[in-house]
Amino acid sequence: MYRSGTKKFYKRATAEPDGNGYRICLDGRTVKTPAGRGLAVPGNRLAEALAEEWNGQGEIIKPGSMPMTVFACTAIDRIGAERQTIERDLVRHAETDLVCYRADAPRDLAGRQHETWQPLVDWVNEAYGVRLVVTHSVLPVPQPQDTLETLSGVIGSFDDWDLAVLSGVTAAAGSLIVGLALTMGRIDADQAFAAAQLDEAYQNEKWGTVEEAARRHAALRREIQAAADFLALKRS
Numbered sequence: 001m002y003r004s005g006t007k008k009f010y011k012r013a014t015a016e017p018d019g020n021g022y023r024i025c026l027d028g029r030t031v032k033t034p035a036g037r038g039l040a041v042p043g044n045r046l047a048e049a050l051a052e053e054w055n056g057q058g059e060i061i062k063p064g065s066m067p068m069t070v071f072a073c074t075a076i077d078r079i080g081a082e083r084q085t086i087e088r089d090l091v092r093h094a095e096t097d098l099v100c101y102r103a104d105a106p107r108d109l110a111g112r113q114h115e116t117w118q119p120l121v122d123w124v125n126e127a128y129g130v131r132l133v134v135t136h137s138v139l140p141v142p143q144p145q146d147t148l149e150t151l152s153g154v155i156g157s158f159d160d161w162d163l164a165v166l167s168g169v170t171a172a173a174g175s176l177i178v179g180l181a182l183t184m185g186r187i188d189a190d191q192a193f194a195a196a197q198l199d200e201a202y203q204n205e206k207w208g209t210v211e212e213a214a215r216r217h218a219a220l221r222r223e224i225q226a227a228a229d230f231l232a233l234k235r236s
Contacts, residue, residue: 006061013054015047022047024069026054035077039069042161046072046233067226068233075164083160086167090176091152095143097132098175099195104136109202116195120177123186128154132177151176158183161234165227172196172223182228189228193221 010026023040024031024047031039031054041047046068053066063070079086099117103110121132130147158166162183170179173196182192194201197217204213 008057008059008061010054013051015044015051024050024054033073033077037076039072039076041072041234043234043236045236046230049229049233067223068230071164071168071227071230072161074168075160079160079163083163086163087152087155090155090167090170090179091148093170093174093176093179094132094148094151096140097177098173099177100132100134100141100143101138102134102136109199112198112202116198120181120187120195123181124151124177127184127186151180154180162231165230169224169227172220182224183231185231189221189225192228193224196220196224 012027013031014025014028015022016025018038018040021040021042022044023038033039039050041050050066050069050072053069057065099120102113102117118134121134125131128150130150131144132147133141133143135141155163155166166179166183169182169192170176173179173192175196178187178192178195181187181195182189187195197220200213200217209217
C-alpha cells in the first residue's frame with residue numbers, strides 16, 4: 001500500500017491466482033500492505049474489484065478512494081495481530097450503541113427512531129437470544145453482562161475479512177448493531193446508511209444541510225456501500 005500523494009507508477013493492476021486466493025499485482029508485482037505483506041484476498045471477483053480500484057487511480061494514488069483495498073489491508077495487517085483488542089472495542093460499542101439511545105421528543109423524531117432502529121434491536125435479540133436495553137436517557141445505561149458476552153462470542157466467530165468490515169462499519173456508523181445487521185445480511189447498504197445518520201438527517205431536514213455535513217454523509221455512504229460490496233464479492 002502506498003501513501004496518499006504517491007505518483008502512479010504502474011500501467012495496469014491485475015488479479016493473479018495465489019494458492020487458495022488471488023493476489024493484486026501492479027505490472028506483475030504483488031501490492032504490499034502497509035505492514036509489508038502481500039495483498040491477497042479470497043475469491044476472484046473480490047480480487048478483480050480491488051484491482052479495479054487500483055486501475056481507477058489518476059496521476060496520484062489516493063488510498064482513501066480505494067475502500068475495499070483498505071478493508072483487505074486491515075484484515076491482513078491488523079485483525080490477526082490485534083483481534084482481541086478489536087473484538088473488545090466492538091463489544092464496547094454495544095454498551096452505548098446508537099440504536100439503544102432514543103429521543104422522547106420531538107414526537108416525529110422519536111417515531112422515526114423507533115421505526116428504523118427497533119427492528120434492528122428486535123432482530124439481534126431474537127437472532128442471538130439476548131436482551132438489549134433501550135433508553136430515553138442521555139446517561140449511559142449498562143447492558144446486561146450476558147448480552148455482552150453473547151455478542152462477544154458472535155464477533156469472535158467472524159473470519160478476519162468479515163471482522164475487518166464489521167469493525168469499519170461499526171466505527172463509521174457508531175453502532176455495533178448496524179454493523180452486525182449489515183455484515184449478516186439483515187439490512188443492505190442503503191438501510192445501514194439511513195440507520196446510521198438518522199438523527200443528523202432529521203436535523204438537516206429541519207435546519208438545512210451545510211457543506212461539511214454533506215461531505216460527511218457522502219463519505220459515510222461510500223464506506224458503507226464499499227463494505228456491502230466487499231462482503232458480497234467475498235461470499236460470491
